[in-house]
Amino acid sequence: MGDRELIIRETINQKLEETGEKEKLKRLLRMRLDECGWREKVRAYCKQVIRERGIETVSVDDLVAEVTPKGRALVPDTVKKELLHKIRQFLTEQANV
Structure with a gap:
């Protein structure tokens, strides 16, 4: 990963943190993983x-x-x-602000 890509990732992560979107995405991920039985599969493994x-x-x-x-x-x-998709949607909304 180059310096430019690293800076972009850090900037996106910072925006996600500042707006609270990162926490929303984490909650969504947990919910989806629970729905598909992911936790049970990992526990069994x-x-x-x-x-x-x-x-x-x-x-x-x-x-x-x-x-x-x-x-x-x-x-x-x-x-x-x-x-x-949610991350792209967020970035698009941020670009239009």
């Missing part, structure tokens, strides 16, 4: 990893490293698209 590796040998950091990619992959495309 955590239990599977712990069973396979043994509770005595797996650390929290190991578990997070193992589960994070799977958790991201389990987010439905429809949820990703909805959030992306």
Whole structure:
């Protein structure tokens, strides 16, 4: 990621924070993940990893490293698209202010 892209991301994140939109998006994401059973799927995967590796040998950091990619992959495309649409809509509205 180049410096320009990093600055753009930071600016967008700052605008999302300042306006409270970031919190709204987080609530929407949590709601959508609950609706599709994502939490239960991730919880089941955590239990599977712990069973396979043994509770005595797996650390929290190991578990997070193992589960994070799977958790991201389990987010439905429809949820990703909805959030992306909401972010684009927000940016368009901000540009018109």
